[in-house]
Amino acid sequence: MSADDVTVHPDRLLPADPSVRAIARELYGEMSGQGIVSPHGHVDPRLLLDDEPFRDPTSMFLTPDHxxxxxxxxxxxxxxxxxxGRGPLDEGDARAAWRILAENWHAFAGTPVRFWLEDEFSRVFGIDHPLTPGTADAVYDTIATALxxxxxxxxxxxxxxxxxxxxTTDDPCDDLSAHAALAADSTLPGRVLPTFRPDRYLEPLRPDFVSLTxxxxxxxxxxxxxxxxxxxALEARRRHFVEHGAVSADHSHADVGSTPLALDEARRIYREAREGAVREADATALRRHMLFEMARMSSEDGLVMTLHPGVHRxxxxxxxxxxxxxxxxxxxxPISYVDDLAPLLAAFxxxxxxxxxxFTIDETAFSRELAPLAGFYPSVYVGAPWWFIDxxxxxxxxxxxxxxxxxYSRTSGFIDDTRAFCSIPARHDMARRLDAHHLACLVAEHRMSIGDxxxxxxxxxxxxxxHVFRLDGASA
Incomplete structure (x- = not known):
């Protein structure tokens, strides 16, 4: 391979040691031909409903991918x-944005973003030369011509x-008409499912809380x-989502506090929030109470509850x-799970x-909190690394x-969490290669048999x- 060749290597991400790499190749072979199950992401369902060609390389690879x-x-x-934040770009602006990416391409070296993009360029478009300021327009034209x-x-x-x-990830007020149309279309070879995402409706301190509710x-x-x-209303909208195929409800707040309130107290705080007179401590208490209520609803309607807290939005x-x-x-x-989730897990x-x-993006929580919780509670699974640690x-x-x-049975499976549709197979392939890498090392160290x-x-x-997201009909 020449210095300018960016054709993806068949052994990428597999162990460097040749003897371990051979085991990893065998294990990767067990995974590579399987289809993709993506139980959490942010692709707009209208992309598939409308089935319009991608407008340009920038709108396909750059703008939607934070x-x-x-x-x-x-x-x-x-x-x-x-x-x-601009909507569709004209040709000149789209090409100018692409040139910015090319001018900074070297800054992505060693990052998963570069890995995903080179995988997409090579496998989808057959591009085997690097993106540079000198090749920016040629790469853009190759992609634009194919789109x-x-x-x-x-x-x-x-x-x-x-x-x-x-x-997908959907607002509770969405009528889900796009999902209904996709579900009725027998020509689509897979399932596109909505996900109930109520976060902003559970935050009493939001200035638009009244209009939202x-x-x-x-x-x-x-x-x-x-x-x-x-x-x-929340229960009704969850039923609407279940009727349209939803299997999960997704939640992301500052913490995972889940202490329930007495009914009269919840009613008082909600009333004060609607009046614009709620205190911050009370608003936080109501939001934590509502997380408990979301768990209660999940125990009744079957939507798998996913939590990915601990982000300063x-x-x-x-x-x-x-x-x-x-x-x-x-x-x-940083985020705490053990104490904050104790009321919720005591009940459900x-x-x-x-x-x-x-889920977490605080790696220290994996072995300290999440794995021990999933190692005891039948309801708890550890979410795969996402965002900054995928x-x-x-x-x-x-x-x-x-x-x-x-x-491995108490983990979620890979979650791509992407808005960039074309990156989905690259991200899942990366996860499969890394799982093969991990398992091969255990086999080589005689800690696991090749059969297992x-x-x-x-x-x-x-x-x-x-199984985890009940796509196989599992109820427990």
């Missing part, structure tokens, strides 16, 4: 110049990627002027005001109807930190997430 835009921003690029072809429309890619299940009531046909109607206020949310300005912070942790997946070294650390306590490793390898890509 993994890409955040590092470019850190290097001095204006997010507006990358297309963030209108039938094989690269969203539905064709959905099929060629082998996607069996793709879960009013909208929730309107969508549910309930009067949310009081707490009891608010609860009925929109860390830079000026960027939020200018560009909106989800632009890559969210920063991790051994309930066979209840299931919860705990990277090669971190994924290997995750497996080493968790597997000694809970093995092969059996585990076969279950991890599709069987495990299908």
């Amino acid at each position: 993994y890409v835009t955040r590092l470019l921003h850190a290097r001095g690029a204006d997010l507006a110049d990358l297309g963030v 209108p072809t039938p094989a690269l429309r969203p539905r064709a890619l959905f099929e060629s990627f082998g996607i069996q299940v793709l879960a 009013d909208a929730l009531g309107a969508a549910a046909g309930e009067d949310t002027g009081d707490y009891d109607g608010y609860i009925r 929109d860390h830079h206020p000026a960027s939020r005001e200018r560009f909106g949310h989800d632009i890559g300005a969210d920063i991790p912070r 942790g051994t309930d066979p109807r209840f299931r919860i997946v705990l 990277a090669p070294d971190a994924i290997l650390r995750f497996r080493r930190a968790v597997s000694e306590t809970v093995g 490793a092969a059996r585990i390898a076969r279950t991890l890509p599709t069987e495990q997430p299908s």
